[in-house]
Amino acid sequence: MKKIIFMPILFCIFLLNIAGTCCDDDTMATAVAKDATPVVNTINNGTWKITYFFDDNSNKTSLFSGHTFTFGSNTILTANKEVTVYSGNWSVLQSDVVDYNSGNDLDFSISFSSPDHLVQLSNNWDVFERTTTRVILRDLNGGTGVIDYLTFEKN
Known part of the structure; x- marks a missing residue:
C-alpha cells in the first residue's frame, strides 16, 4: 500500500524538477526593446568612438583609432579622423526577419561606400x-557561423 502512494508522489516530484529546468538561462545582459526610438535617441546624442570591432574571426578595432562618429538625425553618418570627414548612412528599424536573436527585432543599418x-x-x-x-x-556571419561584434562608446 505504501508503494502505491509513494510512486505517484515520487513521479510528481520528478515532474516538478523537470519543469523547473525548462527555462531559458541564456538571457541577454541588457534587454533591448523592439522600439527603435530609445536606440535612435541614444545614438543621436554626441559623438561616438569604436571600442571593439570583431569581424571575420579577427579583432579589427585598431583600424578605427582616432575616428569619431556622429549619427545625424537625418540618417547621415559621419566619420571624422583628424581633418578628413567620410559620410555614410545609418538607420535603426524594427525587423520582421526571424533570426538567431529572436528576443530582439531591431536592425542597426550602417552603410559606407569608402574607404575600405x-x-x-x-x-x-x-x-x-x-x-x-x-x-x-x-551579426551572425551566415557563411562561418561566427558572431561579429561592433561596439560604439560615447566620447
Whole structure:
C-alpha cells in the first residue's frame, strides 16, 4: 500500500524538477526593446568612438583609432579622423526577419561606400545591448557561423 502512494508522489516530484529546468538561462545582459526610438535617441546624442570591432574571426578595432562618429538625425553618418570627414548612412528599424536573436527585432543599418576600413562596418547589425554611453551591435556571419561584434562608446 505504501508503494502505491509513494510512486505517484515520487513521479510528481520528478515532474516538478523537470519543469523547473525548462527555462531559458541564456538571457541577454541588457534587454533591448523592439522600439527603435530609445536606440535612435541614444545614438543621436554626441559623438561616438569604436571600442571593439570583431569581424571575420579577427579583432579589427585598431583600424578605427582616432575616428569619431556622429549619427545625424537625418540618417547621415559621419566619420571624422583628424581633418578628413567620410559620410555614410545609418538607420535603426524594427525587423520582421526571424533570426538567431529572436528576443530582439531591431536592425542597426550602417552603410559606407569608402574607404575600405569603413566599408567593413556596412551591415544590418542586430542591436544587442544599449546604455546611455554604449551601443553593442552583433551579426551572425551566415557563411562561418561566427558572431561579429561592433561596439560604439560615447566620447
